[in-house]
Amino acid sequence: MTRGRSLELYFADGTPDGILTAEVFGWTGHVLRIPRLRLADGLRRPEAGFTGAYLLLGEQDGRPRAYVGEAESVVARIRSHDAQKDWWSEALILTTSADNLHKAHVRYIEARLVQLARAAGNADLDNGNDPLPASLTEAQRANMEEFLDMLRMVLPALGVTLLDSARRPAQDVAPTDPAPMFVLQSARIGVDCRARLDGARLTVLEGSVARRDWVGLGEHDYGYKALRARLIDEGVLRTGESHAMFTQDYAFNSPSAAAAVVTGRAANGRVEWRAEPGGQTLADWEAEQLKDLPE
Template identity: 50%
Template sequence: MTRAIGRSLELYYIDGRPDGMLTAELFNWTGHVLMTPRTQIAEALARPEASYAGVYLLIGEQEGEPRAYVGEGEDISARIRSHDVRKEWWTSAVLITAAANKLNKAHVRYLEARLIAEARAIGRVPLDNGTNPTLAALSEADVAKMEAFLENLFIVLPAVRVDMFIRRARPTAAKTQPDAAPAVETSTDAPEAKRFVLENRRHDIHATAVLRDGEFIVEAGSTARGSWAGLAHHNYVGLYSELIRSGVLAPQGNHCVFTESYAFSSPSAAATVVFGRAASGPQSWRLEGSEMTYKEWEAARIEDTFEDLLGASE
């Protein structure tokens, strides 16, 4: 098993305000990301990198739902000026360029097409783009460069509050059959995934989840409440609606079914979506095959970890 390698990201708040313009760069990456609220778009477009070739995102809301637009241009500032006049819904913009203006027209057309395809495949935020552009014809070497550029970009974007390209759907783990051959051992220190269960018989809800690699993943086939029943302004109303809209939650009779496994940010986020109302994940989820709550299991796990550390230091 290959060990994950950390990355170093530098954020620079241009005017010293956390809600103002900021830039983001990764060490040893030529890409440059500028995030700006619409209220500062004039200042952003006056910056040198705004006249470079690149791609850009316009982000906002329309009729209460998130919305985004992906565009490209050999001079980003000229393209955004036209959209600033014609599109009223967006509230922030992200300008994506490369140092020394190294991207060309074919590069940015390729990046635009890939970003649109990725956003639509994930389905978290509807796009204002009317078409699906075809990939620009690039050499094999240039395709590899642009795919590497995108890999780094997808690391940077969440740091500037853009999460529309985060894939939370996870492949469904294959069930081990009784007569199946034992799995090949790939790592001696990889922790075993723990499975948890959440039930509400009144609403025909039965969900299972696994904690794997730090992600709390509700498994495909789990059932959830058929409609949101909690407070209209709850933090997770948007997430529940997003999962319905993207097809992760599919209506089936009086409830919904997870069509694919989905990684939540916390057990509480998962429990709230499954129940369709506010819920405490640590208290609601129980370790499969026992009455131990997630909270109790977590406390025991922390205690065991500290005991191991103390034992190793003696």
């Protein structure tokens, strides 16, 4: 079973949008978030002078934009970016509390962060070239991948979705506590999909068959229509002569978004998805989970 983790946030300014540090109990990593308007104060903190990787986050032309870098003294590198890059609004410095990362470590982390950010596709990257990971021993690579796994948990908790990919790798080992499964099937429109409840997301499974074309006409359908078009462009959903098929697992933020992409029109996912087995609607399944709670 997955164990819970404790994330400690320290609001250095006493406000949620100011300088912030994040640490997880038992993890040596340290995240320092600095709003650009507080850059001078943030860069005076000791962690800013450590060897580490960093993220610059902001917007350009209405699109999220990010830059990934590394340095033996992060403070000096970010000072140079302050003079050269106008678009970013906050910096995240990724180090360890004991400053025990070295140059090869952070070069590896930088390269992997770029790979993960490009795969997630949530922001345009300002990096010109993709850096190559530094050569590390097998043990060192394992340590850095564990560091990255923790970052992928911590960053979304800070509202940073740069690495948060909805694409889900195939599970090699069946979980000890199987996730609830749901189906959306309709012979009339040629839909046959299975989905797994993954935390707060509904993951439609590879091989699921969706409607070939978008048929929705309402103006409020636009967001779902655009999402479906993006999944086709990215190859997550492949269209054939009579249907479309998921080429990999994909996690949706809401059951209605999943149902709309599958059926090609706006849909109420809490009614369209049904539990497997049992056949309850998702709404009825949710009510079943709540029945034993006190009034």
